[in-house]
Amino acid sequence: MIRLPHRFNRLQTLGSQSRETLARTQVLERSWPFFLDLCIAAIGLACFYAVVRIAMFWAGTAEPDIVISLRPRALPLYAFYSVVRIGLAYLLSLVFAVGYGYLAAYNKRAEPIMIAILDILQSIPVLSFLPGVMLAMVALFPTRQLGVEMGAIVLIFTGSVWNMAFSFYSSLKSIPKELVEATGIYRFSAFQRLVQLELPYAAIGLVWNSIMSVAGAWFFLMACEMFHLGSRDFRLPGLGSYLQTAADSGNGAGIAWGLGTMVAIIVATDQIVWRPLIAWSDKFKFEAVESNKRVSSPILHLLTHSNALASVLRHTTTPLSESIYARLAARRERKLMRLAEAGAPAGRRRTAVLQIVLLVAVSGVVLFAAFQAVQLLRPVQGSEYLQIAKGALATFLRVNLSLALAAAWTIPVGVAIGFHPRLARIAQPLAQIAASVPATALFPVILIALVQIGGGMGIGSIALMLLGTQWYILFNVIAGAMAIPSDLKEVATLFHFTTIQRWKTVILPGIFPFLITGMVTASGGAWNASIIAEYFRVKNQTLQTVGLGAQISAATESGKFPLLLLATIVMALMVVTTNRLVWRPLFRLAETRYKLGN
Amino acid sequence: MPAAIIRAERVEKYYAQPSENRIQVISPTDLSIVPGEIVALLGPSGSGKSTLLRMLTGLSAPSAGQVYWHEKPIASADANVSIVFQSFALFPWLTVLENVEAPLKARGMEPAERRRRSIKILDTVGLDGFQAAYPKELSGGMRQRVGFARALVVEPEVLFMDEPFSALDVLTAENLRSELLELWQKKTIPTQAIFIVTHNIEEAVLLADRIVVLGRNPGHIRTDFKVSLPHPRDRKATAFTQLVDYIYKVLTQPDAKPPALPTTPTGKPVRDQRQMHYQMLPHARPGGIAGLLELVLDHHGKDDIYRLADDLAFEIDDLLPIVDAAQLLGFLTVNEGDAAITSTGTEYANGEILRQKELFRTAAVENVLLLRQIVRAVEAKSDKSVPEDFFHDMLDEQFSEEETLRQLETAISWGRYAELFDFDASRRRFIQPEKLVHETDVEHTSRTEGEIDA
Structure with missing residues (x-):
């Protein structure tokens, strides 16, 4: 669900990784019947009901008070806690994404349902998962702290997993047919196919989406580490809660310290983790000729040339994988022998019957729970429906206004940067640094300033959405402008096109596919950001404005589950509908008419 | 053995x-x-x-x-x-x-x-x-x-x-x-x-x-x-x-006897594609057909296909669709591996561009059912346009999905070249070609052909 600010840096690789960033295209092209939509909606409602039911049942233990210290000395420990949390959540996301993508790609029957579930889940904002996840986790783990920690980790996970799952799935679906046939004819086991074909093929997409996911995790860190749920106040020691507390008390120095630490960590992660990863994943590029543009990383160089590491690997993973291969080959032979002796496999009918029984049982339970969830909506009053409708409209306008504003400044600037290599050399690193700061961390500063000059949350929320999402559009526009062939530009010069004609016939059509990619990502991000952008605590007061995001946040904080459910449904509905009605047709147009080359 | x-x-x-x-x-x-x-x-x-x-x-x-x-x-x-x-x-x-x-x-x-x-x-x-x-x-x-x-x-x-x-x-x-x-x-x-x-x-x-x-x-x-x-x-x-x-x-050579039709255990009818409604359009470009005819003419109007392929350094996958297309349109006859140009074929090869289009148009409407149907459908409709889906669904009955798309692509390329109809790619509809005044006609047609050949 999170397609939020990340450093779309290293523009030179942007073109070649369009397959990965366009992972959503595959979904936008997918159509599924209305019936399936209903099923998914029912399943979603059912899950919600189940979690809330369990959560309400288990809730109600006292909590120890954790006081967030604002002294800078506390920062290293807090930062460490936050990094561990994000790291664990990321690992969880990776494992889940690979498993989910694999199942979805290879199970024909489950595929459409699983992809539909992904599409809907990623349109649900993080905070809507919060009550269920948090209450369930606290109840699941007897040690209080562990429960809350697990809750925060799962929350971050829900914010970062979906795009990775999409990426892995679409990579699997686009593996060239002859490579798959080669693994078949040379008797690769599923394990060998995963290690030697599927994971390498998906590696580049996974790396890029990992970067996006972790950036998203930083964006929502404040929301995930400190929040109210009904009468309960959850807080975890961490960088996010530090920033939140500093904002709460209006402590300028605290905010500055927190921000500085966060930026330092992000820059360090980039150097220590992402750059080596990107450089390493270069070898998985599926291309016929070697490209000369490469990302270099001293750390990767160190790792690959380390004798110690090599010898460790030689004594651990190598023998292990050898024994796995030997065992798999033996198993395959035994299976063939049995097949040759037994002839046709028996007992197929029994499994079919079992499947049908299972299907009926599951759909029965789902239907019941969905019905119950709808019952949960009963206490919602007419006026509240009206409020939500109003909020939805306000947020819708806000999201689109921020998109329009972002496009208005990024298109000319992006085209200018893309057309002038010398300007690009100066502007690009600056933009990358600017984009690397999570907008949420800057938000308190901006809000305090806004309040002082008399602005309110209305402007503030648009500013945050803009801050969080403009980079997607900017970096995509730059890439698009760079991709316009120079002969097209020369034609425009040769025939003395007027400026308007130039933009209409060369530049806008040329950047169109890139612009759409950026806008889709930005739009999803802006919807998600609305939960923070429209409702924020600063200087001991809660600033909020009319909007769906504010309603979700408020409902979470006051523990009004029916209202939270309703608002979440409305938001998911709006996001999915916009994707279908607006972005999908535009994507198709970009793919057909405005595709440059081939 | x-x-x-x-x-x-x-x-x-x-x-x-x-x-x-x-x-x-x-x-x-x-x-x-x-x-x-x-x-x-x-x-x-x-x-x-x-x-x-x-x-x-x-x-x-x-x-x-x-x-x-x-x-x-x-x-x-x-x-x-x-x-x-x-x-x-x-x-x-x-x-x-x-x-x-x-x-x-x-x-x-x-x-x-x-x-x-x-x-x-x-x-x-x-x-x-x-x-x-x-x-x-x-x-x-x-x-x-x-x-x-x-x-x-x-x-x-x-x-x-x-x-x-x-x-x-x-x-x-x-x-x-x-x-x-x-x-x-x-x-x-x-x-x-x-x-x-x-x-x-x-x-x-x-x-x-x-x-x-x-x-x-x-x-x-x-x-x-x-x-x-x-x-x-x-x-x-x-x-x-x-x-x-x-x-x-x-x-x-056409098959002397068609292969035996398979029988299905479920009793579903299996139809031989050659006995079906639409003939299969060979995937050849009009420009390629003209080029082949000119080559045959250079070879005195008749030659071994094998020698033609040799001349062009073509493999059969490149050459056969063009030969089939020329045959389908009545520009060429093939007998015992020899290709011979017909009188219309000769006129086509020698004609200047507008005459070529005219000949192609006549031959296409006469010999290709799909093109004939598209032209009639477009003329019959009050808004002079027919959705692509309509023909897609008809072809789908007979060809695999992939082949259906290729058939449509070929039909569009032929129809555009012959100015039988035009195709609006953004609305996916067949439409009537825009008739131009004569002065600009020459310029327009030569440009269209350039695009088709490209």
């Missing part, structure tokens, strides 16, 4: 359609591969060569019929076969050595033995010293050598090759072909039989001990004969050229 290693018995491939009929790709076919021979499978595109190869290897299961490996069903047998792919299908992230070792790894072989065998086979195919290279660092020919090494390292009983040389340049292909032949003849490799799919007739005659020619719609065996020319074979020898000429004749 020695016992067959692989024997296909009445194998066929079809796709079930949602409606009552189904698309037959390959009609029931018997085929055996016996030890000691190189079999070449030739056929025009759309005759199911690759599909047949994949069924023989056990990669894809036939819709009906059975493939036997040493008289055991291939699905439960441990068939020792390899495939050399047209696209090489190497793993770009593995080194040359790792690529070659991968199949042995899958068989659970010891690391030391695995390495020894891989290096030996790399040596055999001439890749000594390239072990640590990645495929993307190699040229096409070197990459295909890795493909060969990987296929041979498992010591397959039957080596399958799916157009292995068609992605290579002429000289590299020639070089690799002769090296393969040498390995085979000197018995350097323990392979019992080689099965090669190709659309290059000369390649088949150069290599094969036996040639199987497939026809299409649906795929079926047209002829299956032995080649007893001694090696090394001389392309210029009379026996060689006669054989090539003969294969061209087989390929261009």
